[in-house]
Amino acid sequence: MQQVVAAAGNLGAAVTTNVTVPSETFLEKIFIDVAALPNDGYGFCQLAFLGVAYAYVLMQGANLIKDGSEMLLLIPSWSGIVGSIVLPVLGAVPDGAIVLFSGMGPDAQQQLGVGMGALAGSTIMLLTVPWMLSVWAGRVNLDSDGRGNYVRPRGAGSEWSKLTPGKIRGTGVNVGPSIIHAAIVMGVTLIPFFVIQIPSMAVGKCSTKHQDDDNECKTPRVAAIIAGVMTILLFFFYLYDQKRQADNDDDVVTEGKTDRQRKMALDSGLMSLKGIFAQHQSSVVHDLQASPSTGEYMKLQEDPAAMTGAQLADPKFRRFLKPYFKKFDHDQSGGIEKSELKLLLESLGEKPTVQEVDSIFAQIDTDNSGSINFDEFVVAMQRVLAAVAAGDDNPFALSSAVATSETVNDTNTEVSRTENDDGVAAADDDEDEEEEEMPEDLAHLSPEEQQKRILQRSFMLMGLGTVIVVLFSDPMVGVLSKLGTMTHIPPFYVSFVLAPLVSNGSELIAAYAYAGKKTEKSMTIALATLVGSSAMNNTFCLAIFLFLVAGKNLKWVFTAEVTSIVLVEVAMLALIFVCRTTYKTWTAAVVIALYPVSLLIVWFMENVAGLD
Structure with missing residues (x-):
């Protein structure tokens, strides 16, 4: 009789144990206890x-x-x-x-x-x-x-460095x-x-x-x-x-992180220059549209890409382009040739045709020197982005992408004033950037895509x-x-x-x-x-x-x-x-x-x- 009672007790304990112990959760089954x-x-x-x-x-x-x-x-x-x-x-x-x-x-x-x-x-x-x-x-x-x-x-030799070793x-x-x-x-x-x-x-x-x-x-x-x-x-x-x-x-913090992400997107081929900056440039157009009293509204309506260099001057945009330009200025002369311009545009995620490169180079190089300087390049790129923001499907072919000497001087005056007031901006122009291989890009997609x-x-x-x-x-x-x-x-x-x-x-x-x-x-x-x-x-x-x-x-x-x-x-x-x-x-x-x-x-x- 005692053995039966003991067996029944053991059975009851087993049943109780089975009832009270919860089943394992999904995560407990996946991970080791x-x-x-x-x-x-x-x-x-x-x-x-x-x-x-x-x-x-x-x-x-x-x-x-x-x-x-x-x-x-x-x-x-x-x-x-x-x-x-x-x-x-x-x-x-x-x-x-x-x-x-x-x-x-x-x-x-x-x-x-x-x-x-x-x-x-x-x-x-x-x-x-x-x-x-x-x-x-x-x-x-x-x-x-x-x-x-x-x-x-100014005038510092090659021996100059930010830190003495x-x-x-x-x-x-x-x-x-x-x-x-x-x-x-x-x-x-x-x-x-x-x-x-x-x-x-x-x-x-x-x-x-x-x-x-x-x-x-x-x-x-x-x-x-x-x-x-x-x-x-x-x-x-x-x-x-x-x-x-x-x-x-x-x-400075948000701007710096944004610039870093933009460079990573370009270097990885995730986006092109138009995709990154076209919407930013459209805000310039919008500001002019919202301010007809400035006298520039009618000019914008007639030709969206014909704004002056002073209007398009953007020190942040210049600082962003500076290391890319320097990368292809191999002799550090301050200018690049036509073949280098094509490579520069490709490094920025753009894929202009040979005819478009010939056309835009001829329009930028107004003195027929065979090279273009950084200021001329910046103004031309800003005009291209303005054309994209205005809805042009072929911005590189615009004759209004001309960077005349007057336009460049307007831009230089505006940017020099800004950068001279900001030592950080001047310092950033001299930053050395890592060079990475350019994977297959997304230049075939529109900025919106x-x-x-x-x-x-x-x-x-x-x-x-x-x-x-x-x-x-x-x-x-x-x-x-x-x-x-x-x-x-x-x-x-x-x-x-x-x-x-x-x-x-x-x-x-x-x-x-x-x-x-x-x-x-x-x-x-x-x-x-x-x-x-x-x-x-x-x-x-x-x-x-x-x-x-x-x-x-x-x-x-x-x-x-x-x-x-x-x-x-x-x-x-x-x-x-x-x-x-x-x-x-x-x-x-x-x-x-x-x-x-x-x-x-x-x-x-x-x-x-x-x-x-």
Whole structure:
């Protein structure tokens, strides 16, 4: 009888087990359960392999999102909102996904350390490591007033260079004033950290030994909700401020990113010069149409491509064309011949016929010297774009593409005034550009079709990248948490070091590449972007974190981590306000020292001070 009862009990237990254990989800069937890996050397090797594989896939997903969103900069009507809103938001998606999935599982309280590590590590890494690399890569000789040696003096010989080889003392970088504004915004976005941290410390001590005692360690839910709402409000304030900056003609960051994307589109054959700039040139036509009182409206109506050089003078367009012209000016004489003009137009994604090249060259070369200079070429290209904007199907054949000496002089006067007032513009003319092979281009497509192709490819890349990031963030969180368990290192430290390499590797590389151009404009783009990314972490990613804590009633045991984030950002604020627009090379050593110091702060507060 006892045996029957025991058997029945075992059967009941088995039935109960089958009923209560939920079936595996779709994602659980796809990804390996890292919790089942053995806690030995073999298990560690398997975990390391999974970590590398997931990290690689996540990096590719983050790059797809970045590349797709940056493509939208090629749509002139979108470039302002893309540079100011879309790029910052999508750039924070990988970090936000890691933070989100760290608090979604059944062991959310334990894995939340991974999310905090990603948040803190991303913020501090972006403000230190790429900053240091950017200052080192972009440094130039500084004069006694701290001004960088960016512009080649007139008459300087071939021995002139922006940086004396091997020199460190007396070198540094200059940036525009936008870096100060970006720092102020970053400082304002620190407020929610205090809103959640101060009430949490006032309620009770949250050290490791008290984490199981709800009476000793608990998070004021109201404080978490208020801080979360503040992060959302500051997030929209940041986006509004970015849009306002982008609407300003002096927005160096958006302009620089747009130019970089335009060059990549040309070099890869994705678009042609007409596809990139025709819509931009149409705005010039529209402005004239909207201002008939200027006396140019009737002239525009009679011949849309017959505007004067002064009207068409666009310093940004000149700076964009300058490196392409220099590429084919092999003898550095300041002029190119007919055969070189054809190659130059092809490098710009255009495919004019031999007859069109002969015609346009004859019209530009009015003095029959056998060569055309840069100013003549710029005016001719602007007239071609004006013709495209006016609806002409064969702009290269227009007789109105003539660049007379009077037109060129008008353009020179206007552009010289603009560039002389802007040392950055003059410096950019001397930038050396990488030369790439030109793949099959899209010159056979109309500008409208090229813009449509860009939109399709952009949304495809962003969609695919987002799917990858969402799918692989959860298993990556599990890998980081398991790695901490195996190595007996708290998940925060593991995530602090490794997560930013996955989610922010592209920002690090991009900042270094911008700085390597050694211009004031490129340095401003590099450093201002890093500061802006930190502000996004303080709003977008922190909002996700706070609402996880409030929604799942989790404990706020991150006093040390928050202190570390705040101290590093305050230190960077102090550095920016002291140095303002000139950063000597030695400041890079101060900045990079903040990275290990931030980890030491967390370790000291947790293990010595007994906080969290």
